[in-house]
Amino acid sequence: MHEWQEEVLAEVRAGSRISDRDIVDKVRRAVLMQRLPPGTRLPEVTLGEVFGVSRSVVRKALTRLASEHVVDQRPNQVARVRAPSIEETRETFAARRLVEGEVAALLAGRLEAASRDRLAAQARGEIEAHGRGDEPARIEHSLAIHHLLAEHSPNRVLGAMLTDLILRTSIVIALYKRPNLASCFLEGDHTALLAALERGDAEAAREGIRHHLESLEALLDLSPREASIDLMAILGRSREQA
Amino acid sequence: MHEWQEEVLAEVRAGSRISDRDIVDKVRRAVLMQRLPPGTRLPEVTLGEVFGVSRSVVRKALTRLASEHVVDQRPNQVARVRAPSIEETRETFAARRLVEGEVAALLAGRLEAASRDRLAAQARGEIEAHGRGDEPARIEHSLAIHHLLAEHSPNRVLGAMLTDLILRTSIVIALYKRPNLASCFLEGDHTALLAALERGDAEAAREGIRHHLESLEALLDLSPREASIDLMAILGRSREQA
DNA sequence: GACAGGGTCATTGTATACAGGATCCTTGCC
DNA sequence: GGCAAGGATCCTGTATACAATGACCCTGTC
Numbered sequence: 241m242h243e244w245q246e247e248v249l250a251e252v253r254a255g256s257r258i259s260d261r262d263i264v265d266k267v268r269r270a271v272l273m274q275r276l277p278p279g280t281r282l283p284e285v286t287l288g289e290v291f292g293v294s295r296s297v298v299r300k301a302l303t304r305l306a307s308e309h310v311v312d313q314r315p316n317q318v319a320r321v322r323a324p325s326i327e328e329t330r331e332t333f334a335a336r337r338l339v340e341g342e343v344a345a346l347l348a349g350r351l352e353a354a355s356r357d358r359l360a361a362q363a364r365g366e367i368e369a370h371g372r373g374d375e376p377a378r379i380e381h382s383l384a385i386h387h388l389l390a391e392h393s394p395n396r397v398l399g400a401m402l403t404d405l406i407l408r409t410s411i412v413i414a415l416y417k418r419p420n421l422a423s424c425f426l427e428g429d430h431t432a433l434l435a436a437l438e439r440g441d442a443e444a445a446r447e448g449i450r451h452h453l454e455s456l457e458a459l460l461d462l463s464p465r466e467a468s469i470d471l472m473a474i475l476g477r478s479r480e481q482a
Numbered sequence: 483m484h485e486w487q488e489e490v491l492a493e494v495r496a497g498s499r500i501s502d503r504d505i506v507d508k509v510r511r512a513v514l515m516q517r518l519p520p521g522t523r524l525p526e527v528t529l530g531e532v533f534g535v536s537r538s539v540v541r542k543a544l545t546r547l548a549s550e551h552v553v554d555q556r557p558n559q560v561a562r563v564r565a566p567s568i569e570e571t572r573e574t575f576a577a578r579r580l581v582e583g584e585v586a587a588l589l590a591g592r593l594e595a596a597s598r599d600r601l602a603a604q605a606r607g608e609i610e611a612h613g614r615g616d617e618p619a620r621i622e623h624s625l626a627i628h629h630l631l632a633e634h635s636p637n638r639v640l641g642a643m644l645t646d647l648i649l650r651t652s653i654v655i656a657l658y659k660r661p662n663l664a665s666c667f668l669e670g671d672h673t674a675l676l677a678a679l680e681r682g683d684a685e686a687a688r689e690g691i692r693h694h695l696e697s698l699e700a701l702l703d704l705s706p707r708e709a710s711i712d713l714m715a716i717l718g719r720s721r722e723q724a
Numbered sequence: 725g726a727c728a729g730g731g732t733c734a735t736t737g738t739a740t741a742c743a744g745g746a747t748c749c750t751t752g753c754c
Numbered sequence: 755g756g757c758a759a760g761g762a763t764c765c766t767g768t769a770t771a772c773a774a775t776g777a778c779c780c781t782g783t784c
Contacts, residue, residue, distance in 0.1 A: 315766085316744085317747095339581075397576075416759060449741085727780085731780085734777075738772085744765105744766085
């Protein structure tokens, strides 16, 4: 995790105060961006040095990351970046289809003008970013759309659950994306979904979500493999470099 | 929280080793049993004395309880037992209907003989406990049934989400139960559900869950009140006694 | 009597020290 | 060469000390 460590050090020197929340955000983001591959060891002292805080703060951050399923924290063992199995990936997608479908159905016809405009803007942004081949920007826009859905969910409990599921699916998408695939862009899905929401068609919105997430899952390589991931998670020192 | 404190002290002296997990379990249970009413202050030192450990352990436990939505932990403020609002209660029930309904549907026709027998035994136990007026035992059996569903969910992700939702609904049931109501027993619901699971009727199982949870919610007193709960949560020292 | 100001106390935030456990490497044996 | 036992090292678990923030109370004023 050395390169990442250096980058963070630079950022940290710039901004001054660091709290556990900052650490959670930075690590989560790093995992999402695959700067910290699955299995990476995250010793408390090392993280503390990176962020310039002591173990107390790091511990709290790691506990929170564990409850977000980003990190694996086992008694008396070094925390590691989690590597969800193929099975768990499928289950996460299924759960997200259920929850996000319901959220979309609840949201149909209830969108305020301001929210609708922000959604539309993100959808346009995604298309543009895809057009100019800017994949990171496209991902940002795509995530923003789904996060907006979660945020505006009339049912806040479901909304919070959706936020968690969006994070988890993003991680496994990064993990299992077919290497030759440049992008997970599904042309028109988001636009169609927004249209359904706008005209208040709850079932179309639910189906739109279901279809979108099924297509996304189909883009992944979830064929059973030599259990390399699992072995790596168990014996895995090969991936890290500290 | 003094009486509870003394009881725990006794238990703790008996058993020897106490870890953060034990604290989480004991506090969770105390909240569920309404030994610790909503709004109760939970200072770290006090809890530490009760369990005979230092603040480090208590802090970890409180963080976990906060992520389980049992406790409210805000920066620089004493952790308090959470008091979910009426709105959140409704949303929690809706979320649970969605998730548990899906779990039941997935489980229909897939129950192993052993699991089915354990479920049936708990259902019988619930009816018996209700018959002899033993409400705590009845609750235990009822909870056990739903926890078994969560545990055996073919989709583990949904199963974990369901576990969380069962806890949260149990808390709000205890909170909002009509005072004159002796029991939240719904005769036949569990038996009918098990029958649907057994004969592999996924939609009947889903509907069984939906109906069961709607009836349960209807037993609660969720009429809007003088915001007493909210005020209590905000200004509330009246409830605690440490 | 209500309200603003300031001081005190209670409680959390953070860092650090020490103890215990896990891992890793080395050594000695087969 | 492979493998088990032992020790060194790394890392986490826990307790404690100090800093800092927020809550509470008391006082003085209008």
